[in-house]
Amino acid sequence: xxxxxxxxxxxxxxxxxxxxxxxxxxxxxxxxxxxxxxxxxxxxxxxxxxxxxxxxxxxxxxxxxxxxxxxxxxxxxxxxxxxxxxxxxxxxxxxxxxxxxxxxxxxxxxxxxxxxxxxxxxxxxxxxxxx
Amino acid sequence: xxxxxxxxxxxxxxxxxxxxxxxxxxxxxxxxxxxxxxxxxxxxxxxxxxxxxxxxxxxxxxxxxxxxxxxxxxxxxxxxxxxxxxxxxxxxxxxxxxxxxxxxxxxxxxxxxxxxxxxxxxxxxxxxxxxxxxxxxxxxxxx
Numbered sequence: 181x182x183x184x185x186x187x188x189x190x191x192x193x194x195x196x197x198x199x200x201x202x203x204x205x206x207x208x209x210x211x212x213x214x215x216x217x218x219x220x221x222x223x224x225x226x227x228x229x230x231x232x233x234x235x236x237x238x239x240x241x242x243x244x245x246x247x248x249x250x251x252x253x254x255x256x257x258x259x260x261x262x263x264x265x266x267x268x269x270x271x272x273x274x275x276x277x278x279x280x281x282x283x284x285x286x287x288x289x290x291x292x293x294x295x296x297x298x299x300x301x302x303x304x305x306x307x308x309x310x311x
Numbered sequence: 312x313x314x315x316x317x318x319x320x321x322x323x324x325x326x327x328x329x330x331x332x333x334x335x336x337x338x339x340x341x342x343x344x345x346x347x348x349x350x351x352x353x354x355x356x357x358x359x360x361x362x363x364x365x366x367x368x369x370x371x372x373x374x375x376x377x378x379x380x381x382x383x384x385x386x387x388x389x390x391x392x393x394x395x396x397x398x399x400x401x402x403x404x405x406x407x408x409x410x411x412x413x414x415x416x417x418x419x420x421x422x423x424x425x426x427x428x429x430x431x432x433x434x435x436x437x438x439x440x441x442x443x444x445x446x447x448x449x450x451x452x453x454x
């Protein structure tokens with residue numbers, strides 16, 4: 181028998197949150213774009229350079245909103261051999277760059293959003309953890 | 312004083328002490344890169360590390376993201392799946408004893424399976440397979 185987890189009302193809850201601070205989305209969108217670009221720059225700066233193709237393949241790809249009060253951007257390293265550089269091969273030592281840089285980017289974005297939410301007079305509680 | 316390198320060393324030593332894993336990867340467990348000439352080896356790579364500081368000078372916990380992979384040169388049908396499965400048995404939700412390193416393990420779990428495409432050495436056409444996983448280890452210093 182399949183296990184089903186159903187969460188009702190998530191979009192309604194997000195909509196409610198958006199109404200609490202109507203300017204928040206407008207403020208947050210450029211913030212996220214800036215942090216994503218900064219993260220991409222950090223990745224580019226740390227990647228090894230032989231031909232420059234790996235560095236040139238780093239891009240920020242905007243992701244369409246999946247619902248109210250949702251924002252997403254993706255930092256992509258498009259070169260086919262990017263994972264070999266990050267994780268190594270039997271012939272090449274690993275050079276982890278992407279995972280730590282994007283983790284720092286996610287943390288920076290969450291911190292920036294929390295600061296904006298607090299600036300609107302709303303409280304933010306709980307523990308933040310990288311997922 | 313917290314010394315994260317001792318946690319890395321403890322993880323490598325823990326894996327290297329497992330006879331079943333060594334039977335599958337007799338060239339041993341190595342940090343970051345395998346030794347030259349190895350044909351069946353386990354490699355541990357630190358992918359990311361993050362400290363969660365406390366209010367004072369303490370560290371509440373540390374999060375390490377390790378890639379632990381078996382690398383097998385493909386001869387006579389040798390494949391890395393068995394070693395990857397053994398790595399997972401040893402690490403996924405394992406109660407690691409980090410006390411000799413001065414740490415207490417909180418949780419160790421796999422966050423991603425790792426199985427990249429075949430690697431072919433252009434110098435001798437040797438074919439290599441890798442398989443393993445990324446493991447998240449949360450720990451805190453006890454001293």
